[in-house]
Amino acid sequence: MKILIKNIAEIYSSDSKVKKNQFILIEDQIIKKIDSMAKIDQIKDYDHLIDAQDKIVLPGFINTHTHVAMTMMRGYADDMPLDRWLQDKIWPFESKINSDDIYWGTALGLIEMIESGTTAFSDMYFSMDRVADLVEKSGLRACLAEGLIEVNDGQKGFDKALDFALNYNQRAEGRISTMLAPHAPYTCGKDYLQKIKRAAQEHDLGVHIHLSESKKEVNDFLNKYQKSPVKYLDDFNFFDNHILAAHCVHLEPGDLEILKKNNIQVAHNPISNGKLANGIAPISDYLKNNINVSIGTDGVSSNNNLDMLEEAKMASYLQKIKYEDPTAMDTQTILEILTINGATALNLDNLALIKPGYKADLQLIDIKKDSFFYPHHNNLSNLFYAAKASSVETVIVNGKIIMEDRELKTLDKEKIYYEAEKRSLAISKQIK
Amino acid sequence: MKILIKNIAEIYSSDSKVKKNQFILIEDQIIKKIDSMAKIDQIKDYDHLIDAQDKIVLPGFINTHTHVAMTMMRGYADDMPLDRWLQDKIWPFESKINSDDIYWGTALGLIEMIESGTTAFSDMYFSMDRVADLVEKSGLRACLAEGLIEVNDGQKGFDKALDFALNYNQRAEGRISTMLAPHAPYTCGKDYLQKIKRAAQEHDLGVHIHLSESKKEVNDFLNKYQKSPVKYLDDFNFFDNHILAAHCVHLEPGDLEILKKNNIQVAHNPISNGKLANGIAPISDYLKNNINVSIGTDGVSSNNNLDMLEEAKMASYLQKIKYEDPTAMDTQTILEILTINGATALNLDNLALIKPGYKADLQLIDIKKDSFFYPHHNNLSNLFYAAKASSVETVIVNGKIIMEDRELKTLDKEKIYYEAEKRSLAISKQIK
Incomplete structure (x- = not known):
């Protein structure tokens, strides 16, 4: 499976300075290529295209x-x-x-x-x-x-x-x-x-x-x-x-x-x-x-x-x-x-940088939808100090899209809400 | 203008205990009546109806x-x-x-x-x-x-x-x-x-x-x-x-x-x-x-x-x-x-309680949409300690709806984003 993410406004990765106007090619579980949009024509072969216009890319967060x-x-x-x-x-x-x-x-x-x-x-x-x-x-x-x-x-x-x-x-x-x-x-x-x-x-x-x-x-x-x-x-x-x-x-x-x-x-x-x-x-x-x-x-x-x-x-x-x-x-x-x-x-190698050869665990964040991303002096500051999680649009782990445009791809939200609620309230009733 | 808000899951107001399954009638700028949904049939006369199913109502917040x-x-x-x-x-x-x-x-x-x-x-x-x-x-x-x-x-x-x-x-x-x-x-x-x-x-x-x-x-x-x-x-x-x-x-x-x-x-x-x-x-x-x-x-x-x-x-x-x-x-x-x-x-009277005679400044918050409101042991705790602002659905000030189902009623978002961004970046360029 090859995923091409194009038109990325900015890429933030702690090993390098911010990169602007980029594409990322993911092949199977791995980040294969990152380059300027000027060179996107080199990429002819992919299975799924994500347009990251007005979005920034960061490694996924790791909750340790x-x-x-x-x-x-x-x-x-x-x-x-x-x-x-x-x-x-x-x-x-x-x-x-x-x-x-x-x-x-x-x-x-x-x-x-x-x-x-x-x-x-x-x-x-x-x-x-x-x-x-x-x-x-x-x-x-x-x-x-x-x-x-x-x-x-x-x-x-x-x-x-x-x-x-x-x-x-x-x-x-x-x-x-x-x-x-x-x-x-x-x-x-x-x-x-x-x-x-x-x-x-x-x-x-x-x-x-x-x-x-x-x-x-x-x-x-x-x-x-x-x-x-x-x-x-x-x-x-x-x-x-x-x-x-x-x-x-x-x-x-x-x-x-x-x-x-x-x-x-x-x-x-x-x-x-x-x-x-x-x-x-x-x-x-x-x-x-x-x-x-x-x-x-x-x-x-x-x-x-x-x-x-x-x-x-x-x-x-x-x-x-x-x-x-x-x-x-x-x-x-x-x-x-x-x-x-x-x-x-977590003792995990080749993870948590946006870098060729690293695992494709990353997130796309919309920087144009919500007021707390304006103005755009510094998107990293806006993300950490002003934004809410609702700006996270798409999440990829190990080269697989698990949320796209805020739609979960792997979990049944309604069923989980129902079961977690029912069980949790039933337990609390037993205690009272 | 009379606004009827029905099916409110819970009302939180700091002068009273939480009230469940209520309606609120707003007349012009004022909260006119609050009562149990069992008595909603008494209300025949209103101009606008809001269904607050799965929503809680609080006074609007005051940023002092x-x-x-x-x-x-x-x-x-x-x-x-x-x-x-x-x-x-x-x-x-x-x-x-x-x-x-x-x-x-x-x-x-x-x-x-x-x-x-x-x-x-x-x-x-x-x-x-x-x-x-x-x-x-x-x-x-x-x-x-x-x-x-x-x-x-x-x-x-x-x-x-x-x-x-x-x-x-x-x-x-x-x-x-x-x-x-x-x-x-x-x-x-x-x-x-x-x-x-x-x-x-x-x-x-x-x-x-x-x-x-x-x-x-x-x-x-x-x-x-x-x-x-x-x-x-x-x-x-x-x-x-x-x-x-x-x-x-x-x-x-x-x-x-x-x-x-x-x-x-x-x-x-x-x-x-x-x-x-x-x-x-x-x-x-x-x-x-x-x-x-x-x-x-x-x-x-x-x-x-x-x-x-x-x-x-x-x-x-x-x-x-x-x-x-x-x-x-x-x-x-x-x-x-x-x-x-x-x-x-702010030295303002008859404000910031959900109470008859008080100014109709209030918000409706969706408690069923987002995962951080589950399970529902305590919605006030979920709101203050877990939720994000994106759960705020509808905002009424002085008896007028200024946001409904997250759609702004009084401000042109795109125009404001454009102008604020343009002006702010222009100023910062002058300084560099």
């Missing part, structure tokens, strides 16, 4: 930390103290979810991700075989991992998670990759974490974990072990693997050096850290130290959506607030952390 | 601090140190703007405001007679004031501003109100401020001013006068008038009591305070002290849009961060600060 099935908890619990939020709302709800609920809750989240320009995501939850079915069906790219909480999952959960990671890796034409995912150092004991670490090393799997999310977590470790969670994990060489660490909001002295030394991949969740009042992560310090930072939305229950453009603006403005510096995190940096840094975080 | 014409500077200057942002970008651009530019730049902003559910705004800028023409034409409600910077405007500017305030008050079927607007205590001297204060008292006009926006402003006052800007103004009784004070980010001890004692109307600009790295205003403390807080977007050049839903989420999550408390600013509080508190800030 989420729990997509939790989309079914949107609006179910807000503005609550963390302990009541978890104990009275989130945990009781989760205790009643079955694998079909996870399927439909995830499907609802995938609609939102596609419609807001996300082409790949890293998910940590349960019944990941059902999530994998949806990744297969939707056409998205994903890094999937069964979440492990020792007291709930134990040896059986570990075996299931490892089995999933080994069996599902590289499925769906290579769009699925897998990791192991111990929930956090405070929900998994040292022995359990070491077992996970050894399995990850043996099978060359990455590890996805929550780390230093709240002050309480850090203080609990300081009280119990006289060291931070970061130091605690480092002391038994947990970081020897490829580590995707979500949050990393609260650091103790020496922690940053540990993250840097171990090439930890930080998944920053600015909106979740806001909703749950955890604070603002020291992202500018990470970036200055060449620690790779990407962005996650976290689950919808702590956000309340999966919109990477909202994260982009929030991330930038929160860094400006934290460092009292309006130059903190500019649009070029945002582009990197939403795209190429996400690919690095 | 903006400079709408600056929409023409969107994306023109971002991520820069404040002094270079002003001296190299904003001021040179503003020095080249004429009143036609202001007209078209403002028109561009009005499109965005209507499309995101804003029905009233408080504007401080130049050539306000041209802005008033657009308020008249667009059907929006606005509180307008000529901004005064002493060194630029002097006596002549003061005369013009007062003349405008007296002549334009209550124009456009009463949709226009006016204030006097000295820019800030650091750009207007004490004598000039006292002259403005006396004129405001004499003519019963409110005063719109920037106050305690940056640390630098406060520190400069402490160095020069050994008191904060708030204390400085209070010491010559500047606050005797109805005062709309934008920002109020940085307080010195005693300032909060002065704001409270003088019933200062705080216009909170969370996103602008983020972009310009000014910090997070102590809004929770204001609310605890019964200081009236409303929300402004500020100008687009320091935002970069006019979307009150973005402000809502940012405001709530920033307060949670500042106070390390996830219960800080819940959805009911957000509803108040976006609606009724805005009416109070």
Whole structure:
């Protein structure tokens, strides 16, 4: 399958300056050629033509930390103290979810991700075989991992998670990759974490974990072990693997050096850290130290959506607030952390640049339809600081169009709305 | 003109609990009747029918601090140190703007405001007679004031501003109100401020001013006068008038009591305070002290849009961060600060509640179209924490439909896009 995208107003890719008036030729799963429209006549052979007049092209966004099935908890619990939020709302709800609920809750989240320009995501939850079915069906790219909480999952959960990671890796034409995912150092004991670490090393799997999310977590470790969670994990060489660490909001002295030394991949969740009042992560310090930072939305229950453009603006403005510096995190940096840094975080090669030889995961954004794109001084600024996801017109993943002119090509929206709504409201009724 | 809105899924108004399955009858400029759909048969006489099936109704949002014409500077200057942002970008651009530019730049902003559910705004800028023409034409409600910077405007500017305030008050079927607007205590001297204060008292006009926006402003006052800007103004009784004070980010001890004692109307600009790295205003403390807080977007050049839903989420999550408390600013509080508190800030009666006898300024929001409204556990949470402005379907101001099913009824979008773009790019070329 060859797709020709012509008349592209501008291409943004973090490896190069903006290119104007271009075409892109996609062949099967790969970006084959990018050139000026002056040379379009060279391209005679293609199966599908997209006219990108008045549109810009960017790599698809990569959401590196989420729990997509939790989309079914949107609006179910807000503005609550963390302990009541978890104990009275989130945990009781989760205790009643079955694998079909996870399927439909995830499907609802995938609609939102596609419609807001996300082409790949890293998910940590349960019944990941059902999530994998949806990744297969939707056409998205994903890094999937069964979440492990020792007291709930134990040896059986570990075996299931490892089995999933080994069996599902590289499925769906290579769009699925897998990791192991111990929930956090405070929900998994040292022995359990070491077992996970050894399995990850043996099978060359990455590890996805929550780390230093709240002050309480850090203080609990300081009280119990006289060291931070970061130091605690480092002391038994947990970081020897490829580590995707979500949050990393609260650091103790020496922690940053540990993250840097171990090439930890930080998944920053600015909106979740806001909703749950955890604070603002020291992202500018990470970036200055060449620690790779990407962005996650976290689950919808702590956000309340999966919109990477909202994260982009929030991330930038929160860094400006934290460092009292309006130059903190500019649009070029945002582009990197939403795209190429996400690919690095998920350990995926040849992804997230608009470049020949790279995977064809990209989005077309309409810059003439909506008032928030006018005037056109700087389309990247307009996209990250002014626009809404509704300007995302067309989404291509692995060389396949999964949304065109805002019409979803792989998912049945009405059916998913119906099932996710029905199941979610039924569960909440059981709890009340 | 009588408009009947039937089948409303839910009505949100900060004076009452959510009402389900309702109709609203609007007669001329006023909400005449609200009742259950069971009683719709009583209503035989109407000119226009709106079916609000799958829609919720809220009062229109009130943006209490903006400079709408600056929409023409969107994306023109971002991520820069404040002094270079002003001296190299904003001021040179503003020095080249004429009143036609202001007209078209403002028109561009009005499109965005209507499309995101804003029905009233408080504007401080130049050539306000041209802005008033657009308020008249667009059907929006606005509180307008000529901004005064002493060194630029002097006596002549003061005369013009007062003349405008007296002549334009209550124009456009009463949709226009006016204030006097000295820019800030650091750009207007004490004598000039006292002259403005006396004129405001004499003519019963409110005063719109920037106050305690940056640390630098406060520190400069402490160095020069050994008191904060708030204390400085209070010491010559500047606050005797109805005062709309934008920002109020940085307080010195005693300032909060002065704001409270003088019933200062705080216009909170969370996103602008983020972009310009000014910090997070102590809004929770204001609310605890019964200081009236409303929300402004500020100008687009320091935002970069006019979307009150973005402000809502940012405001709530920033307060949670500042106070390390996830219960800080819940959805009911957000509803108040976006609606009724805005009416109070602008000194407008019978506005911003969905209540018989109140002005018919309201919006219909589609809760079934977009994935981010699913599932429907809590539509107010979904609106403020998950939705995008694209869900706003219909906007009514003063009993007149100005957008219906997302079609603008009063403004020519294509013409405005064309003019605003052309003028804005031409100005930026002159500067380079």
